[in-house]
Amino acid sequence: MWLFALPALLINVCIILIPGLLTLMAAFFVWDGVGTPAWAGLANFHSLFDDPVFWTALTNNFIWTAIFLIVPMCLALVMAAALMMVPSSRIVVQCIIFLPRILAAAVTGRVFQGMIFSPVTGLVGWLNGHGLSISDPLADPDRSLYAVAAVDIWHWWGFLAVVYFAAMRQISVDQIEAARLDGAGFFALLRYVLLPGIRPTLVLMMILTVIWSFQVFEFIYIVTQGGPANGSEVLATLAYRNAFFAGDIGKATAAACVMSLFGLCATSVYLWLQTRDSASAA
């Protein structure tokens, strides 16, 4: 029977597990990617912690986590509850808000750069010409992280709303009708019936949000490359640049380890929940 699982396992071990373990090892060596690695102890971690950019990146990862635990969550919950209240054209609306999720990050990133944020060709530029004075947020180190987060939120929140809506549909109709007959308004219904009803889904999505927030790379690398002046730097972009542009594999792998360590806490909660569920389902 093991033969059935062997090909999938073999590919996974060769591509993910072994290189993953090598990363943990490489963090303790000095290596430029070509020559012989030399033992370095904690030197890579010291040089990482001495780098102020590392602390900017780590802070940005925490800010990113906080943003994504709040903004898309609230948007999606309110949207899903609104869909519960309106019985018509649900499928069309779901498709529309899901659409951004299937578009490639590289394309979405560029479209936002050109059509939304650009002071020349974008919405920002148009608003500037119509009395509002906003500068290009991508050129501002203090705002670039939030601008990229806005792109990722656009891409992500509709998917989340569809997930929550699917979960809310599993709540018994009687419960919702009873609350309505008792005169519960929109927010009372959301607070006392819908939210408790989708708690397992909500918890799972929050844990996944934490895991993904420490891995975030694509949108930031595509839109700002971590800049300007490291304003939108996160651990993943820091690691990537160190590995492929600065040739400092030790520092890159050390940053990858730090970022995995934070994800690991959330991952263990995720695994505990998932195995508990699959055990109870069996």
Added chain:
Amino acid sequence: MTESRLNRTLCLILIGVASFASLLPIVLAVMNALKTTVEISTNPLAPPRQLHWENFTSAWNNAALGPSLLHTAEVAALTIVMVCATAAPCAYVLARQRGRGFRLLTFYFMASITIPVQLYLYPLYFIFAKLGLVNSIPAVALIYTAMFSPFSIFLLRTYVVSIPYALEEASEVDGATAWQKFYYVVLPMMRPGLLTVAIIVGLNAWNEFVIAVTFLQNDSNVTAIVKFYNLTGQYSTDWGEMLAAAVIIVLPVVLAFVLLQRRFIDGMTAGAVKS
């Protein structure tokens, strides 16, 4: 009664605003793909006065989008085949076997879903460079297979669980081996699951950025996403042409989504909805 009508109106307004926000960047991109760059900078919100289809022909020719789209299709097809071939048998044993070893294997695949690319990317790159596998499309498809198969295994496992075990028992009586049971009894019934997996894996491979941009550096074998990324810097000037290229790359995905939206949505939200 009036309050509930007010609620309903507010909900409709909310849904309208949300749909508008989701569509706005897409509409702007499509609209401006048909304008000249001068027209775009004059007013990005105005509809095109004249349809400049030449943006599309010049994007297609200047960027050599044709060959790179072919590479994207190759990577996606190879990945789909490899994921289906390896994940289906694996999902079958994980659904049917109860031993401790298989429970550990389930745990391992679950854990590998949450491992960040960054944790294995760097050694993988240098290993592949040493083996001469950088700039190879099958090598990229192999990495995608490893990345996307754990999710596929869990999706397919739920399909296997829903197939009545009695069918396999019946074939056992007829003397079927484990492989025959899988191939002749279970696999045909997994078809809808395999179709969903093919769609999701194909979508992910089509859109993937990090691995593609790292492992495909030769302009002659990049995927469409990498080609697009390399062509368009942050301070790109020819926005009309760039947006036309964006529309060309995204169009197959959107068409597939419109035709098969239920499968896209069900497949991508699978595992996220808990009861």
